[in-house]
Amino acid sequence: MSDLLERLRGRGWRMTAQRRVVAEVLDGDHVHLTADEVHARAVAKLPEISRATVYNTLGEMVTLGEVIEVSTDRRAKRYDPNAHRPHHHLVCARCGAIRDVHPAGDPLADLPADERFGFTVSDVEVTYRGICPNCAATA
Amino acid sequence: MSDLLERLRGRGWRMTAQRRVVAEVLDGDHVHLTADEVHARAVAKLPEISRATVYNTLGEMVTLGEVIEVSTDRRAKRYDPNAHRPHHHLVCARCGAIRDVHPAGDPLADLPADERFGFTVSDVEVTYRGICPNCAATA
DNA sequence: TCCTACAATGGACTAAGTCCAAGTCAAGTG
DNA sequence: CACTTGACTTGGACTTAGTCCATTGTAGGA
Structure with missing residues (x-):
């Protein structure tokens, strides 16, 4: 179900409820979300997740190369989970x-x-x- | 001396000391400045110029197509006066x-x-x- | 089961930029 | 040249996006 989650697990990521939820949000077809949008959707699944955690988690995914940061508009960065295929x-x-x-x-x-x-x-x-x-x- | 200034004048811009100073700052070889850097240099020539005016003026120059906004890093936008040649x-x-x-x-x-x-x-x-x-x- | 290093929390803080009401002034008009 | 007017400037409050950090919690190995 969650390719992204599988790949992250395979890298020795410590799996927590928060990280799972963030990965699930990104893994849907809801691509190109801002950090705040990711947070909003994550809260729907796990009400007590904090903004800081979402930022941390997104940052780690970017570092691991599983997610790409896109700053197309001049407002918030957006996160694109489609990192396995260059585009x-x-x-x-x-x-x-x-x-x-x-x-x-x-x-x-x-x-x-x-x-x-x-x-x-x-x-x-x-x-x-x-x-x-x-x-x-x-x- | 100031190509940029000439072009702006030719477009019916109301010329003010503030706008002149901003154009002069951008027109040097000091390219790719952030708005704050532009402001700092503008203040050196015209101490009472405000941040808001610098933002306004930069925004207008971008709209007129005389200056390009570059957001390469994820911090502040940078302003590139080299708009007449695509690069x-x-x-x-x-x-x-x-x-x-x-x-x-x-x-x-x-x-x-x-x-x-x-x-x-x-x-x-x-x-x-x-x-x-x-x-x-x-x- | 217990430990402990790694992760999450949340609230304060920062950076960059926008907004706005009031004051100022460039430049066209007579 | 003086007048007028609408465009321009001001500065301070506000917003948005993101970072930091001390504290608390917990995944996963021994």
């Missing part, structure tokens, strides 16, 4: 809706050596912006 | 240093129609992450 994001500039997308080609390869300034480049994050069909309809 | 960013994951880069190819073209979900895609923002030479040396 990028398409964001509606009006309503903030987010879709996962898979562009052709490898943007990393598009950065020539003379544009790397001696950096060891390890990662690339691409955010497309535009207007979603919904917002376009109500323009 | 992307290379960020050091350790120290946060930022360089402008110009990748080959057009990432927008790499997003196939069937990955656009009906969005009208107008913009793309690419952030490369890695370790800068400085940080690599002191690893």
